[in-house]
Amino acid sequence: MNFYVLMKRTFDTEEKIAINGGQIAEDGAEFIINPYDEYAIEEAIQLRDEHDGEVTVVSVGSEEAEKQLRTALAMGADKAVLINIEDDVEETDQFTTARILAEYLKDKEADLILAGNVAIDGGSGQVGPRVAEQLNIPYVTTITSIKIDGETVTIVRDVEGDSETLETSLPLLVTAQQGLNEPRYPSLPGIMKAKKKPLEELELDDLDLEEDDVEAKTKTIEIYLPPKKEAGRVLEGEIDQQVKELVDLLHKNNKVV
Amino acid sequence: MGKKVLVLGEMRDGALRNVSFEALAAGRTIANDGEVVGVLIGETVASQGQELIAYGADRVVVVEDEKLKHYSSDGFAQAFLAVVEAEGPEGIVFGHTALGKDLSPRIAGKLGSGLISDVTSLEGEGDDVVFVRPIYSGKAFEKKMVKEGIVFATIRPNNIAPLEKDASRSGKVITLSAEIKDLRTIIKDVVRKATEGVDLSEAKVVIAGGRGVKSEDGFKPLQELADVLGGAVGASRGACDAEYCDYSLQIGQTGKVVTPDLYIACGISGAIQHLAGMSNSKVIVAINKDPEANIFKVADYGIVGDLFEVIPLLTEEFKKLKVATS
Numbered sequence: 001m002n003f004y005v006l007m008k009r010t011f012d013t014e015e016k017i018a019i020n021g022g023q024i025a026e027d028g029a030e031f032i033i034n035p036y037d038e039y040a041i042e043e044a045i046q047l048r049d050e051h052d053g054e055v056t057v058v059s060v061g062s063e064e065a066e067k068q069l070r071t072a073l074a075m076g077a078d079k080a081v082l083i084n085i086e087d088d089v090e091e092t093d094q095f096t097t098a099r100i101l102a103e104y105l106k107d108k109e110a111d112l113i114l115a116g117n118v119a120i121d122g123g124s125g126q127v128g129p130r131v132a133e134q135l136n137i138p139y140v141t142t143i144t145s146i147k148i149d150g151e152t153v154t155i156v157r158d159v160e161g162d163s164e165t166l167e168t169s170l171p172l173l174v175t176a177q178q179g180l181n182e183p184r185y186p187s188l189p190g191i192m193k194a195k196k197k198p199l200e201e202l203e204l205d206d207l208d209l210e211e212d213d214v215e216a217k218t219k220t221i222e223i224y225l226p227p228k229k230e231a232g233r234v235l236e237g238e239i240d241q242q243v244k245e246l247v248d249l250l251h252k253n254n255k256v257v
Numbered sequence: 258m259g260k261k262v263l264v265l266g267e268m269r270d271g272a273l274r275n276v277s278f279e280a281l282a283a284g285r286t287i288a289n290d291g292e293v294v295g296v297l298i299g300e301t302v303a304s305q306g307q308e309l310i311a312y313g314a315d316r317v318v319v320v321e322d323e324k325l326k327h328y329s330s331d332g333f334a335q336a337f338l339a340v341v342e343a344e345g346p347e348g349i350v351f352g353h354t355a356l357g358k359d360l361s362p363r364i365a366g367k368l369g370s371g372l373i374s375d376v377t378s379l380e381g382e383g384d385d386v387v388f389v390r391p392i393y394s395g396k397a398f399e400k401k402m403v404k405e406g407i408v409f410a411t412i413r414p415n416n417i418a419p420l421e422k423d424a425s426r427s428g429k430v431i432t433l434s435a436e437i438k439d440l441r442t443i444i445k446d447v448v449r450k451a452t453e454g455v456d457l458s459e460a461k462v463v464i465a466g467g468r469g470v471k472s473e474d475g476f477k478p479l480q481e482l483a484d485v486l487g488g489a490v491g492a493s494r495g496a497c498d499a500e501y502c503d504y505s506l507q508i509g510q511t512g513k514v515v516t517p518d519l520y521i522a523c524g525i526s527g528a529i530q531h532l533a534g535m536s537n538s539k540v541i542v543a544i545n546k547d548p549e550a551n552i553f554k555v556a557d558y559g560i561v562g563d564l565f566e567v568i569p570l571l572t573e574e575f576k577k578l579k580v581a582t583s
């Protein structure tokens with residue numbers, strides 16, 4: 001079976017965020033595989049081990065994403081593809097990324113495409129379903145379990161805490177939710193092997209796309225940090241007095257109750 | 258120039274969700290002096306049309322079919338696209354809910370349009386409207402505009418004030434017939450884990466428990482406090498991992514993002530992943546035994562103490578307040 005995983009290199013949002021020249025400052029920041037994409041990679045590896053086939057991890061971005069692609073290979077993926085748009089595209093949005101990925105995937109005869117349900121940096125959660133729509137295949141978002149039995153696929157998905165069981169068929173795109181699996185850490189032999197695994201680099205030209213075809217439909221006009229919250233007040237005195245004061249503050253000052 | 262804006266009315270348990278009224282307000286801002294058209298999709302939903310009009314829709318288009326009883330992206334996409342085809346909108350607004358998140362990228366993909374997701378406020382009107390949305394797990398914000406094509410956005414529940422309900426407003430509720438075929442995914446079973454009552458992501462008050470709650474029983478006083486305040490109970494990942502409660506209550510980077518008017522964190526240390534899910538709440542109260550706990554750094558008010566002592570006292574005080582103000 002042909003498994004494809006859509007992967008994004010993201011800023012580790014556990015890091016402190018600073019703005020520099022209107023952009024999120026990246027100097028010295030830690031970059032990781034988007035955590036939800038890690039679930040997708042792990043699931044693809046497990047499904048390949050069960051059903052045979054090949055796992056290809058695809059990323060749209062810059063040369064720097066090579067590091068995260070190598071990590072995916074070290075986890076156990078078979079091949080990696082970097083679609084490097086650094087020199088071709090100035091402004092990107094989810095339309096851009098989805099258009100490029102769909103163009104790459106259209107003749108790959110993918111049986112199952114896996115992605116994270118959202119990236120922790122941009123947080124839009126659009127790319128997976130957009131790609132499925134363009135490939136005209138069904139998709140299921142925020143999945144916590146997937147079983148493939150011949151042509152039938154049984155999936156459990158998380159819907160705001162409820163769980164929904166559904167049946168569908170291949171080819172299919174799914175997006176991973178927390179709870180799907182526990183992603184493995186790359187082993188040392190895995191890391192050694194990853195160095196020899198194929199990592200293909202493509203540009204827009206290779207996909208017969210022009211910059212105009214993928215031009216963003218939206219633009220970012222400003223990035224800013226939320227106003228610093230004033231230091232809170234830790235109440236003092238006897239506990240029952242503190243409780244009375246708190247209720248009074250919430251009622252009279254903040255008017256939230 | 259005014260725009261025509263479609264706003265999807267989302268149903269839950271036979272009633273419209275609050276976020277749909279908030280979406281109508283956002284739709285009104287985008288439409289400027291144009292037209293806001295409510296859209297209802299389901300098996301029998303036309304009866305909710307008047308409610309959408311009372312909250313700001315000028316008229317409502319309904320698509321009904323037995324295949325639309327449960328949400329599926331195939332079914333709802335066909336129904337919504339039939340409305341798009343008939344109406345030719347210049348703007349679309351959905352709630353940023355499980356349904357909105359699942360459906361909106363597909364519609365945008367089909368229309369070849371942009372989509373600005375998870376919007377928390379709008380600035381300006383009509384063509385100049387600017388959308389504000391949190392990025393990097395709420396640690397930063399970005400302002401976005403649409404460059405070309407349909408102005409399409411999903412809005413985060415509890416952030417945009419709905420218009421005041423005006424039951425005297427009138428408008429047409431019309432039914433559009435659309436052929437719904439080929440559902441490629443079939444729902445076999447739904448297990449409702451989310452607690453009855455107030456929806457966590459839309460609650461105005463959230464009482465959240467962490468490891469400090471110590472057991473499943475430990476959540477009982479939190480539930481009592483939530484009941485008095487008409488709020489919902491949530492939890493940190495720590496409490497879920499320790500099996501004190503179901504993962505459906507989890508608030509954080511993984512889990513739900515909530516922005517209630519009042520968030521009371523009980524026995525929650527305040528790990529960064531948890532803060533990502535609640536730090537934009539309007540007022541935050543922290544109750545924790547450890548005066549050094551990180552949660553106090555984001556709290557507006559803190560009480561250093563045992564939550565099992567503090568919460569029941571708090572419940573009593575709020576009860577008294579309720580009596581005094583009613």
